[in-house]
Amino acid sequence: MRIPLAVPTMYSRPLFMTATSFLQRALLLAALIFVLNCQRSSGGDPIDFERDVQPVLTRFGCNSGPCHGKQRGQNGFQLSLRGFDSDFDYAALTHEALSRRVVLTRPEQSLLLKKATGELPHGGGVRLEPGGAEVALLKEWILQGAARAVPGTPGLERIEVDPKAYRFLDETTQALKVTAHYSDGSTRDVTSLAAFQSSESAVVGVDESGTVKPGGVIGEAAVVARYQGKFAIFEAAVPLPGEVDDAYYQGLPRNSFVDELVWNGLERLELKASEPAPEHKFLRRAYIDIIGRMPTAAEARAYLDDSSPSKREYLVDHLLNSPEYAEHWANKWADLLRPNPYRVGIKTTLNYDLWIRESFRKNKPYDQFVYELITAQGSTFRDGNVTLYRDRRSPDELTTIVSQLFLGIRLECAKCHHHPNEVFGQEDFYQFAAYFAKVGRKGTGLSPPISGSEEFVFATDKGEVRHPLTDEVLEPKPLFGEARTAEPNEDLRVPLAEWMTSKENPFFAQTMANRIWADLMG
Numbered sequence: 001m002r003i004p005l006a007v008p009t010m011y012s013r014p015l016f017m018t019a020t021s022f023l024q025r026a027l028l029l030a031a032l033i034f035v036l037n038c039q040r041s042s043g044g045d046p047i048d049f050e051r052d053v054q055p056v057l058t059r060f061g062c063n064s065g066p067c068h069g070k071q072r073g074q075n076g077f078q079l080s081l082r083g084f085d086s087d088f089d090y091a092a093l094t095h096e097a098l099s100r101r102v103v104l105t106r107p108e109q110s111l112l113l114k115k116a117t118g119e120l121p122h123g124g125g126v127r128l129e130p131g132g133a134e135v136a137l138l139k140e141w142i143l144q145g146a147a148r149a150v151p152g153t154p155g156l157e158r159i160e161v162d163p164k165a166y167r168f169l170d171e172t173t174q175a176l177k178v179t180a181h182y183s184d185g186s187t188r189d190v191t192s193l194a195a196f197q198s199s200e201s202a203v204v205g206v207d208e209s210g211t212v213k214p215g216g217v218i219g220e221a222a223v224v225a226r227y228q229g230k231f232a233i234f235e236a237a238v239p240l241p242g243e244v245d246d247a248y249y250q251g252l253p254r255n256s257f258v259d260e261l262v263w264n265g266l267e268r269l270e271l272k273a274s275e276p277a278p279e280h281k282f283l284r285r286a287y288i289d290i291i292g293r294m295p296t297a298a299e300a301r302a303y304l305d306d307s308s309p310s311k312r313e314y315l316v317d318h319l320l321n322s323p324e325y326a327e328h329w330a331n332k333w334a335d336l337l338r339p340n341p342y343r344v345g346i347k348t349t350l351n352y353d354l355w356i357r358e359s360f361r362k363n364k365p366y367d368q369f370v371y372e373l374i375t376a377q378g379s380t381f382r383d384g385n386v387t388l389y390r391d392r393r394s395p396d397e398l399t400t401i402v403s404q405l406f407l408g409i410r411l412e413c414a415k416c417h418h419h420p421n422e423v424f425g426q427e428d429f430y431q432f433a434a435y436f437a438k439v440g441r442k443g444t445g446l447s448p449p450i451s452g453s454e455e456f457v458f459a460t461d462k463g464e465v466r467h468p469l470t471d472e473v474l475e476p477k478p479l480f481g482e483a484r485t486a487e488p489n490e491d492l493r494v495p496l497a498e499w500m501t502s503k504e505n506p507f508f509a510q511t512m513a514n515r516i517w518a519d520l521m522g
Contacts, residue, residue: 355384
């Protein structure tokens with residue numbers, strides 16, 4: 001006969017267990033439940049949190065800005081924006097909220113499933129169909145023990161979308177296929193786990209399955225496929241109804257490779273080119289765009305009376321060589337570099353402005369112009385280019401302006417989280433910022449206008465940049481490609497400037513070309 005616990009005997013255990021023995025039993029019970037729960041799995045392929053679970057949350061908007069991906073989360077539940085921090089998301093799902101979001105012993109009771117399927121009230125509405133494949137995947141993951149990672153899982157290197165481009169000649173749709181390429185050479189169809197977004201939904205829209213459909217507006221658009229922080233682009237063109245004879249495009253004048261690119265673009269959209277501008281309109285446009293003013297009456301008469309067939313080319317060369325061109329485009333760069341007299345003082349701002357203008361007057365090569373800005377040292381009263389480092393005081397400030405001006409990359413988002421539309425994250429941001437960590441300054445620093453004092457900017461051997469989450473000291477690293485490591489006691493900005501202005505850097509020339517094109521054609 002079994003003796004009740006309430007009747008102590010020499011053979012029974014104590015009525016009250018110690019805290020240590022209770023904890024040991026609780027841990028043993030939890031481990032036993034975990035093992036038994038894992039045995040309940042259907043025996044399918046192991047499900048990986050990053051590879052399989054997070055993409056579902058991204059695809060259905062759970063970790064987007066308007067939902068749980070916002071800075072403070074939503075209704076007490078926060079995820080990293082677009083899944084940029086897998087460790088944070090895993091902890092939020094499996095450890096927070098008293099572990100009610102993922103219930104290992106009873107997966108169907110997990111808030112992750114009950115909220116997303118609408119079984120319980122959810123501010124975001126029904127996100128997953130109760131009988132859908134996504135619910136089955138999440139439930140199987142929980143049945144398998146909700147593992148953080150599957151041992152031996154290869155790393156994701158890139159994704160590809162197929163097809164890469166398509167012209168919608170009618171109302172037909174185009175289904176996209178997304179393939180993931182892994183470090184071990186294997187591939188996987190991840191279309192059902194990818195998220196899709198159109199750059200211009202009026203031209204083409206895309207649904208959750210990756211099916212693209214014309215939106216009714218003529219034009220071009222890009223559809224971005226996103227999976228596990230990787231991106232692939234599908235280019236869509238919706239041409240004007242009706243077909244233009246190929247002979248028309250073949251007969252268009254091609255004075256340069258720019259004409260070739262423009263005519264090809266028009267052909268994709270079945271658009272005809274505008275007629276050449278009459279001489280008086282061309283004259284007005286050339287003067288305004290190149291030197292920023294209208295032609296005088298005498299200049300207009302001289303041009304219109306000229307019968308030379310090459311007078312347009314001559315006019316452009318004449319304007320580019322005029323002093324007014326240097327002044328006009330120096331003004332544009334002063335606006336881009338934004339010297340602020342309330343931050344740096346009036347005399348310093350004037351020196352900055354003079355340095356910019358003198359660079360244009362001397363027709364300084366663009367790569368040299370940028371190199372001298374990035375590596376600037378000296379006095380704010382004598383060396384105008386150092387004003388950049390008086391105006392922008394911290395490595396993160398310098399990172400955002402340099403990356404945007406000279407690479408066309410906006411990194412502000414990556415300062416706090418993984419960039420939603422780029423491949424750059426916090427580590428990329430602060431590794432790039434580390435190039436500016438050892439900029440020294442001597443002098444008054446920030447001061448009121450009028451009385452702005454002199455400051456000296458120089459390279460030093462002190463300074464570091466730390467990751468805001470891990471507190472790890474980060475070494476300088478470019479956003480992409482390779483840059484040489486600085487020599488001992490060398491200014492860290494020198495390898496950065498070399499990398500940025502290199503012919504192998506595709507973004508450097510592209511950004512300047514885009515800026516000129518937007519100014520002349522925008």
